[in-house]
Amino acid sequence: MGDFFSNQRYTSKGEPELGVGFVTNTSKGKVEIYFPISDTTRLYAAESAPLQRVIFKPSDRISDKNGRTLVVEHLELADDLYRYFGAEGSISEADLGDVSAKHSVDDKLFQGEVDSPQSFALRRETLEQDYRRRLSPVKGFVGGRIDLIPHQLYIAHEVSERYAPRVLLSDQVGLGKTIEACLILHRLLLSGRISRVLILVPESLVHQWFVEVLRRFNMWFNIFDEERCAALDDNAPEGNPFLDNQLILCSTEFLAESAQRTQQALQADWDMLVVDEAHNLEWSQEKISPEYAVVELLSQAAQGLLLLTATPEQLGLESHFARLRLLDPERYSNYQDFLNESSEHKDIAHIVEKLHLGESLNTKEKKTLESIFPRERTEAINKLDATSRNELIEDLLDQHGPGRVLFRNTRAAMQGFPQRIPHLIPLETEDTPLWQERFCKEFTNDTASPASETQAEFWFKRDPRIQWLLKFLEEIDPAKVLLICKSKEKVLALHEAFSKLSTLKVGLFHEELTIVQRDRNAAWFTESEGAQVLLCSEIGSEGRNFQFAHHLVLFDLPLNPELLEQRIGRLDRIGQKEDIHIHVPYLNGSPQHFMARWYQEGLNAFAENLEGGNSVFKLFSKRLLSICLSPLSGDAHSALDTLIKDTADFQKQLRKNLAEGRDKLLEMNSFRPEVAKDLITQIEAEDQNSTLEKYLSKVFRHFDMEMEDLSARTYYLHPASQSTEAFPSIPREGLSVTFLRQQALIREDISFLTWDHPISTSAMDMVLSSGTGSASFGILKGANSPGLVMELIFLLETSGAQNTYADRFLPNTPLRIVVNHQGKEVTDSYPADKLSKKLQSGKIEALLENDTLVQSILPNMIDAATEIAEEQSAREISRGLRRMKRKLNHEISRLESLQERNKNIRPEELAIAREERETLSDIINNARLRLDAILLIRVE
Numbered sequence: 001m002g003d004f005f006s007n008q009r010y011t012s013k014g015e016p017e018l019g020v021g022f023v024t025n026t027s028k029g030k031v032e033i034y035f036p037i038s039d040t041t042r043l044y045a046a047e048s049a050p051l052q053r054v055i056f057k058p059s060d061r062i063s064d065k066n067g068r069t070l071v072v073e074h075l076e077l078a079d080d081l082y083r084y085f086g087a088e089g090s091i092s093e094a095d096l097g098d099v100s101a102k103h104s105v106d107d108k109l110f111q112g113e114v115d116s117p118q119s120f121a122l123r124r125e126t127l128e129q130d131y132r133r134r135l136s137p138v139k140g141f142v143g144g145r146i147d148l149i150p151h152q153l154y155i156a157h158e159v160s161e162r163y164a165p166r167v168l169l170s171d172q173v174g175l176g177k178t179i180e181a182c183l184i185l186h187r188l189l190l191s192g193r194i195s196r197v198l199i200l201v202p203e204s205l206v207h208q209w210f211v212e213v214l215r216r217f218n219m220w221f222n223i224f225d226e227e228r229c230a231a232l233d234d235n236a237p238e239g240n241p242f243l244d245n246q247l248i249l250c251s252t253e254f255l256a257e258s259a260q261r262t263q264q265a266l267q268a269d270w271d272m273l274v275v276d277e278a279h280n281l282e283w284s285q286e287k288i289s290p291e292y293a294v295v296e297l298l299s300q301a302a303q304g305l306l307l308l309t310a311t312p313e314q315l316g317l318e319s320h321f322a323r324l325r326l327l328d329p330e331r332y333s334n335y336q337d338f339l340n341e342s343s344e345h346k347d348i349a350h351i352v353e354k355l356h357l358g359e360s361l362n363t364k365e366k367k368t369l370e371s372i373f374p375r376e377r378t379e380a381i382n383k384l385d386a387t388s389r390n391e392l393i394e395d396l397l398d399q400h401g402p403g404r405v406l407f408r409n410t411r412a413a414m415q416g417f418p419q420r421i422p423h424l425i426p427l428e429t430e431d432t433p434l435w436q437e438r439f440c441k442e443f444t445n446d447t448a449s450p451a452s453e454t455q456a457e458f459w460f461k462r463d464p465r466i467q468w469l470l471k472f473l474e475e476i477d478p479a480k481v482l483l484i485c486k487s488k489e490k491v492l493a494l495h496e497a498f499s500k501l502s503t504l505k506v507g508l509f510h511e512e513l514t515i516v517q518r519d520r521n522a523a524w525f526t527e528s529e530g531a532q533v534l535l536c537s538e539i540g541s542e543g544r545n546f547q548f549a550h551h552l553v554l555f556d557l558p559l560n561p562e563l564l565e566q567r568i569g570r571l572d573r574i575g576q577k578e579d580i581h582i583h584v585p586y587l588n589g590s591p592q593h594f595m596a597r598w599y600q601e602g603l604n605a606f607a608e609n610l611e612g613g614n615s616v617f618k619l620f621s622k623r624l625l626s627i628c629l630s631p632l633s634g635d636a637h638s639a640l641d642t643l644i645k646d647t648a649d650f651q652k653q654l655r656k657n658l659a660e661g662r663d664k665l666l667e668m669n670s671f672r673p674e675v676a677k678d679l680i681t682q683i684e685a686e687d688q689n690s691t692l693e694k695y696l697s698k699v700f701r702h703f704d705m706e707m708e709d710l711s712a713r714t715y716y717l718h719p720a721s722q723s724t725e726a727f728p729s730i731p732r733e734g735l736s737v738t739f740l741r742q743q744a745l746i747r748e749d750i751s752f753l754t755w756d757h758p759i760s761t762s763a764m765d766m767v768l769s770s771g772t773g774s775a776s777f778g779i780l781k782g783a784n785s786p787g788l789v790m791e792l793i794f795l796l797e798t799s800g801a802q803n804t805y806a807d808r809f810l811p812n813t814p815l816r817i818v819v820n821h822q823g824k825e826v827t828d829s830y831p832a833d834k835l836s837k838k839l840q841s842g843k844i845e846a847l848l849e850n851d852t853l854v855q856s857i858l859p860n861m862i863d864a865a866t867e868i869a870e871e872q873s874a875r876e877i878s879r880g881l882r883r884m885k886r887k888l889n890h891e892i893s894r895l896e897s898l899q900e901r902n903k904n905i906r907p908e909e910l911a912i913a914r915e916e917r918e919t920l921s922d923i924i925n926n927a928r929l930r931l932d933a934i935l936l937i938r939v940e
Contacts, residue, residue, distance in 0.1 A: 564613070
């Protein structure tokens with residue numbers, strides 16, 4: 001494009017609903033446009049901005065900022081801005097008021113710049129599919145590369161429906177807190193309710209989160225650290241690096257160590273803050289850690305907040321209270337009040353459990369209910385009215401306890417977990433003293449803190465574990481085996497040993513491989529003829545699940561039980577279809593032998609999910625390390641026996657505390673199966689529907705992209721020739737895609753195409769922004785009444801702050817109108833599907849030589865269709881208002897009712913809901929009609 005200058009008027013080709021905007025700033029190859037009608041600002045790369053200059057022509061009516069109007073007679077360009085002249089005087093482009101750009105589709109038609117009927121049909125279908133996509137109740141839920149796990153979808157749905165949600169996600173390990181958070185983010189981002197997100201995680205989890213959000217949800221978060229910020233400072237010394245990107249991921253430690261970066265992050269205006277491992281933020285009434293202080297400041301500045309944390313029972317009440325006060329410092333300001341309230345919740349939880357089981361209530365419990373509900377409601381329970389009983393349970397769940405801000409699911413309440421079957425494999429070898437010494441060196445290197453800088457020495461070609469492993473792999477062939485060990489160096493040494501001792505197909509997976517390489521290696525591992533064993537390092541396997549495999553070999557054992565649980569969690573996830581076999585080979589008398597005994601006898605960690613691993617680590621790791629570093633000392637075995645007993649006693653008490661501390665009221669509120677079942681039904685219907693597949697095949701064909709069959713509903717996309725223009729989200733070398741969820745879960749190197757995927761949204765944007773089919777001409781032969789027919793597609797668009805999510809009630813709505821040359825509506829006589837099949841391309845030039853046709857008949861046809869469309873748009877606006885009021889009035893009434901009994905309903909949440917209702921009323925009432933596409937048909 002040409003140069004941009006302040007106050008020039010433009011429209012967005014990709015987002016015409018934004019209205020007419022003007023240039024507010026230009027710098028460093030970027031141009032900023034403000035669109036006043038929609039109160040939206042966009043920043044574009046100047047060279048490739050999808051913008052069209054708005055230039056009014058003679059006979060157009062315009063007005064200035066003061067409302068003075070004129071009819072344009074002629075215009076002049078001076079100092080890069082137009083000045084419009086008319087009988088009433090002149091108006092500079094800089095002084096134009098809120099104007100509407102006259103769409104150019106009719107101009108294109110009159111000038112003979114027409115496309116084929118097929119292009120028009122593609123545009124019409126694009127508008128219709130975009131309408132359905134925007135209105136879909138599962139928009140944002142279909143696109144995740146995830147199993148459809150009911151409790152995860154329930155939580156994501158419940159939270160993403162709220163206004164500026166602030167919640168704590170505390171499901172047990174293995175139930176998918178990260179997936180829940182990503183689902184919430186994905187839906188809110190796609191709906192436009194949020195746009196700026198900051199994710200804070202421990203340093204060790206930064207890469208895991210990056211992979212998770214990208215591979216599963218196609219969300220690209222920019223990783224920020226001091227090096228990245230310093231580079232941005234060099235480019236813009238006066239700027240704020242946290243304003244450079246919308247989606248940012250960084251470590252909590254990074255911000256806690258820099259007051260400057262913390263201040264910059266605070267000034268960056270976040271819609272949502274996500275904090276993982278929030279239980280590691282240390283807080284007490286006497287002392288606050290730097291990490292907690294940073295998160296507290298950011299949580300006050302951000303509108304929404306998602307805290308991912310360990311279970312409340314693990315945290316202890318004081319630590320749990322510290323998390324809740326981040327969510328709502330006014331509500332949770334006094335620790336003693338919190339303790340008293342927690343006691344009251346237990347009474348209500350007991351009543352809910354009895355109602356759920358159909359048991360009778362005693363006199364005290366009935367009085368408690370009568371203090372909450374009218375007598376007629378509680379009496380209905382005595383009449384064995386199941387409906388009334390269930391409604392009472394729902395209201396109790398809504399109105400009591402912290403269920404509004406806290407979600408907590410347990411394995412005990414879930415189904416679908418496999419059994420863990422441990423196999424401890426003691427090994428013997430010749431030269432036992434030599435090998436014991438070698439195993440001690442390996443263990444010392446593995447547990448060195450910081451990691452030893454000397455190159456570890458391995459003897460894997462003769463290692464007894466390798467000898468056992470080769471034999472084991474032969475016995476279970478072709479079953480797949482995932483092997484996890486401490487480091488990348490160990491993985492590479494193991495691979496070298498395998499290559500010299502066998503012909504097995506072995507895959508690698510470590511942190512120095514690129515994401516693409518890891519995807520390819522993981523894909524090779526999934527293939528029936530691919531790798532039988534995948535060698536993973538501790539860090540390299542983070543964020544990856546290999547649920548198709550059922551054998552896990554722990555080549556070494558980590559000192560921290562949390563890391564052991566993470567390793568097993570690569571296979572032991574909800575949705576795993578088979579039991580998991582956990583193999584632990586070790587040399588008798590070695591440090592690994594002692595570690596295996598401690599995990600097996602002290603914690604039963606191989607057979608059962610382990611909670612409180614960090615507590616165990618803090619309490620026992622020093623003793624364990626000391627014993628393992630001297631396994632040959634005289635008292636090593638007796639010291640280990642004592643440690644195992646102490647650990648087992650601690651673990652028994654911990655499990656007892658967890659069981660007694662279970663908040664069943666909270667668990668019931670964290671998962672309502674009927675809601676989840678309905679969501680899954682809708683998502684599965686989308687998965688099985690081939691509409692997207694058929695639609696994209698037309699778009700790819702139109703833009704000269706090949707779609708080669710690979711297998712069922714799986715394709716390889718690539719440009720048909722060197723001259724084919726680039727297609728967004730598809731690299732020049734091509735991309736494998738699938739429309740099958742299960743295929744996408746197995747093959748992470750294949751993109752999962754849904755209506756939520758960037759390729760799908762980019763495809764629609766390309767059709768609409770390129771002008772494809774906006775003005776077309778066709779010939780319809782064999783009709784009874786020769787003449788002219790015109791098909792017009794009007795678009796009813798809302799303009800306003802995107803975070804209001806008006807799409808729920810009135811998305812961009814295509815209105816199809818067909819008129820004949822007399823201006824009479826004949827839409828029903830020309831169904832779109834039948835018309836598209838019969839139309840042929842033709843030459844329009846001869847028709848345009850008829851002055852009467854161009855100057856009178858065609859404009860009259862357009863005017864007649866516009867009047868009809870305006871009548872239809874009024875009805876659509878009324879429908880949209882009814883949808884909005886039905887939804888929001890119900891939600892506001894519910895919040896008002898809940899607020900009377902549940903202190904967790906924040907006043908600002910209710911205020912936001914009321915304000916949003918008023919804003920949406922204005923937005924929907926002011927929806928504007930725009931002619932988007934026109935097809936002239938000569939009937940012969």
